[in-house]
Amino acid sequence: MHIPNGFLDPKVSAGLGIASAGALAWCFAKVRELVTSPALQEAFSTAGKAASAASQKARRVLSGYGEKFIIKMGAVAALIFAAQMFNFPVSQGTSGHLLGGVLAAVVLGPWAGAIVVSVILLVQSVFFADGGILVLGANIFNMAVIGAIGGYYVYYGISRIIRGSTGIYAGAAIAAWLSVFVAAGATALELALSGTFSLADTMRSMLSVHAVIGLAEAAITVAAIGLLGMIDPKMKIGGEGNE
C-alpha cells in the first residue's frame, strides 16, 4: 500500500512527515542506547563522580554487540525487501505483498523494526519509484509507525498472555493481520482528509481488500519468524530492542 505522489494533499503529507520524523527520532535514540556503551576512558575516569557521569552520558561508542545488532538489522531489512517483491494474487484481480513491520519488530524490537521498515521504504521510493518521495512520511507513518511499533505492542501483549512459542506465533499472526488492516484504514483516512475520495467508499474498499491481504501477511510473518529461528535460535525471541 505504498502511496504514490499526488494522492495526498501537501498539508496531510507534511503533517504525517512531521509525525514520522518525531517517531523516528525517538527510535534512533532508543537504538543508539542499545548499540552503544559508555566510552571506556570515561568509565574508568578518576574524576569526580558527577563529572564522569555527565561525560559518560555525552560519550558513547558503538559496542561489539551493537555492531552485530546493526548488521543483523541490515540482514532483516534485506530479507523483508526481497519478500516485498513477491506480489501474491488476491481475489478480484488484485495483488498484495508483505509489509513486514511486525516481522521486523518481533525479531529486532519495535524501535529497530520501525527503522528497518523506514529504510526499506526510502530505498523503494528513491531507487524504484515505489511509493512517492513526497509522501514518504505518510508511508513511514502507515507501515513503520503503525506497522512495526503499533504491531509490536499487539504482539507483545498476546505473547505475554499466551506463554511460549505458541504465544510468539499467535501474537505475530494476529499483530501482522491487524497491522495491515489498521494501516489500510489509516491510508483511507489520509486519502479522504486529502479530499481524494469520500471516506466511506475509500474505507470500505481499502479494508475489504486488505482484510484478505492481511491473512497472507500473517502467514508469511509466522513462516519467516520460524525460518529465522531455525537459522539463529536467538533471533525469534526478539525482545533485544524492546525496552
Place this chain on the structure above:
Amino acid sequence: MSKNITMVLLLSIGVAIIASFFASGSPDGLEWVAENLGFLGSAGDTPGAMPDYLFPGVNGEGLATAAAGVIGVALTFGIFLLAAKLLKAKKA
C-alpha cells in the same frame, strides 16, 4: 560476517530472484481501490533509477526484475553495513 548473516543474505537474494519470476502483475490493494474509485489518474510521476523494479537494458522482464531485486537487497543491507562501519570508525 557471521554465518547466520550470510545465510539470511543468500536467502534474501534467492527470494528476490524467485519473486521476480512469479510475482503477480495485478495492481496492489491501494492501486486497485484507486482504479475502482477512479482516482488512480491523480498519481504523479515519481522519478527513480529503476521504476517498476526493472533494471534498464536487461532483456526479459523476469531477468530485469531479478537484477533490480538483487541490487535492492544489496542497497538495503549496504546502508546498515555502512552505518555500522562508520559508527565503528568513530570509536578509534
